[in-house]
Amino acid sequence: MDQRSVFDTSVVRLEGAAVSTADDVLAVEEPLEIQVRRDGDPEWISLSVTMRTPGQDDELAAGFLRGESVIRDRRDIVAVEPWGPLTGELRVRNIVRVTLAASAQFDACQLRRNFYTTSSCGVCGKASLEAIDAMRPPALEHREFHIATATLYKLPARLRESQDVFGCTGGLHAAALFTPSGECIAVREDVGRHNAMDKLTGHALLNGMEMRDKAILVSGRASFELVQKALMAGVPVLAAVGAPSSLAVQLARAFGMTLAGFLRDGRCNVYSGEGRIQAG
Amino acid sequence: MDQRSVFDTSVVRLEGAAVSTADDVLAVEEPLEIQVRRDGDPEWISLSVTMRTPGQDDELAAGFLRGESVIRDRRDIVAVEPWGPLTGELRVRNIVRVTLAASAQFDACQLRRNFYTTSSCGVCGKASLEAIDAMRPPALEHREFHIATATLYKLPARLRESQDVFGCTGGLHAAALFTPSGECIAVREDVGRHNAMDKLTGHALLNGMEMRDKAILVSGRASFELVQKALMAGVPVLAAVGAPSSLAVQLARAFGMTLAGFLRDGRCNVYSGEGRIQAG
Numbered sequence: 001m002d003q004r005s006v007f008d009t010s011v012v013r014l015e016g017a018a019v020s021t022a023d024d025v026l027a028v029e030e031p032l033e034i035q036v037r038r039d040g041d042p043e044w045i046s047l048s049v050t051m052r053t054p055g056q057d058d059e060l061a062a063g064f065l066r067g068e069s070v071i072r073d074r075r076d077i078v079a080v081e082p083w084g085p086l087t088g089e090l091r092v093r094n095i096v097r098v099t100l101a102a103s104a105q106f107d108a109c110q111l112r113r114n115f116y117t118t119s120s121c122g123v124c125g126k127a128s129l130e131a132i133d134a135m136r137p138p139a140l141e142h143r144e145f146h147i148a149t150a151t152l153y154k155l156p157a158r159l160r161e162s163q164d165v166f167g168c169t170g171g172l173h174a175a176a177l178f179t180p181s182g183e184c185i186a187v188r189e190d191v192g193r194h195n196a197m198d199k200l201t202g203h204a205l206l207n208g209m210e211m212r213d214k215a216i217l218v219s220g221r222a223s224f225e226l227v228q229k230a231l232m233a234g235v236p237v238l239a240a241v242g243a244p245s246s247l248a249v250q251l252a253r254a255f256g257m258t259l260a261g262f263l264r265d266g267r268c269n270v271y272s273g274e275g276r277i278q279a280g
Numbered sequence: 281m282d283q284r285s286v287f288d289t290s291v292v293r294l295e296g297a298a299v300s301t302a303d304d305v306l307a308v309e310e311p312l313e314i315q316v317r318r319d320g321d322p323e324w325i326s327l328s329v330t331m332r333t334p335g336q337d338d339e340l341a342a343g344f345l346r347g348e349s350v351i352r353d354r355r356d357i358v359a360v361e362p363w364g365p366l367t368g369e370l371r372v373r374n375i376v377r378v379t380l381a382a383s384a385q386f387d388a389c390q391l392r393r394n395f396y397t398t399s400s401c402g403v404c405g406k407a408s409l410e411a412i413d414a415m416r417p418p419a420l421e422h423r424e425f426h427i428a429t430a431t432l433y434k435l436p437a438r439l440r441e442s443q444d445v446f447g448c449t450g451g452l453h454a455a456a457l458f459t460p461s462g463e464c465i466a467v468r469e470d471v472g473r474h475n476a477m478d479k480l481t482g483h484a485l486l487n488g489m490e491m492r493d494k495a496i497l498v499s500g501r502a503s504f505e506l507v508q509k510a511l512m513a514g515v516p517v518l519a520a521v522g523a524p525s526s527l528a529v530q531l532a533r534a535f536g537m538t539l540a541g542f543l544r545d546g547r548c549n550v551y552s553g554e555g556r557i558q559a560g
Contacts, residue, residue, distance in 0.1 A: 243451030
């Protein structure tokens with residue numbers, strides 16, 4: 001467990017009529033600024049500030065940039081480095097700087113603009129789907145990829161076994177990467193569910209992992225944003241322990257991704273791409 | 281229940297080895313753009329786009345602006361109106377326009393800038409707390425406000441009883457406002473937990489409710505952002521069914537707010553301001 005991910009404190013514990021003081025462990029939340037520049041450019045550009053749990057900031061930045069289509073693979077990144085002073089009791093750096101190859105599709109204005117508007121219908125879900133289409137997500141054509149229902153049902157327990165910070169804080173969202181046979185390859189945790197997903201997809205990208213034959217499980221609900229990130233990473237199957245939103249389902253259906261929700265206790269609902277799930 | 285909050289679809293239901301199709305109801309997620317201008321100004325300024333569940337968009341906008349200290353009370357708002365075409369199957373408008381009184385503290389550049397940086401330590405938690413201090417939150421001096429432990433323990437069940445959309449979709453975060461005697465005054469739900477909080481505090485602001493003698497319960501975890509919104513609304517007690525983050529606890533402690541976490545099954549942890557909770 002990364003010691004920068006937890007924070008010790010004392011609390012007043014109330015249980016029925018009993019009052020006591022106790023030591024408690026909290027999940028750390030600190031701001032992280034992502035800065036980028038093309039290799040050779042003089043200026044760093046601040047792209048976003050997110051509240052995250054420190055640790056794997058390089059992966060978070062890589063995953064974020066992949067999700068927004070700024071980079072498409074490992075070669076688009078020249079370097080990822082922590083920056084800024086060591087701050088707070090935990091001595092963490094809260095800036096991460098990404099040097100992009102000249103090949104990276106990078107338009108700061110485009111990134112900051114409102115992605116959800118079109119001239120035809122204004123701000124709407126349809127425009128949000130069109131914005132993703134414009135980012136040219138990897139085609140999910142890997143028809144050979146299947147996962148058995150019995151394997152699928154085992155994923156939540158395997159995720160929980162792998163969550164080390166949640167175990168002591170109860171305060172983190174998690175995202176985990178699985179093979180079709182249900183082997184857990186990587187787990188990432190964060191106070192923000194989008195950050196946990198960015199860390200996971202960034203980890204895969206930085207390590208050059210093939211994603212077309214993998215499934216991702218998230219510990220909470222599936223939002224539009226989480227489907228977007230999994231889709232841009234090229235993952236054909238996204239499962240969630242909680243419920244999906246309407247726009248998450250619409251996005252998965254539009255791009256042929258398999259989306260399962262309420263995956264727990266040996267059951268789930270499949271909202272899209274059920275062909276990749278096999279009985280047995 | 282607002283019919284724009286739910287979306288009917290069919291799903292493939294897997295349960296053990298059984299496969300069936302079923303009708304399902306999803307929580308709606310659609311983008312909402314918040315635009316503002318001072319009364320008499322010619323131009324509307326786009327402040328933010330958030331993915332939200334349609335319904336109570338006026339409250340969401342009012343709460344968001346209160347949380348960012350753009351407005352301080354009802355008199356700072358001249359009008360709040362839905363805008364843009366009716367889009368999608370659900371026929372919702374996805375822009376909300378807020379006309380501000382000349383008295384409103386409004387600086388678009390400041391709102392868009394990075395709140396989490398100081399010259400002394402760079403981007404850090406301490407700078408985030410200083411940014412809140414600079415927004416001058418209402419003083420939480422109402423020392424007469426107390427809530428009994430027995431009352432506190434009852435709040436989660438009362439929240440669940442009042443959640444109508446969650447009941448059918450399982451997909452929404454909730455925030456609810458309570459009196460010291462445990463009466464639930466208002467509940468708001470959304471796919472985004474920050475939106476549920478904005479709708480609740482916005483509802484209170486638009487209706488001129490006194491907040492110094494109220495408590496808020498949120499259905500999930502307590503982040504920095506949720507404590508910020510409750511603090512700016514002037515609520516002295518925030519309770520969460522889930523865990524708080526480190527920065528949420530630091531913010532509550534810095535401003536003397538009562539923050540309780542893991543409130544369920546007749547117990548909780550109190551991280552700050554335990555003086556407002558009384559035995560019995």
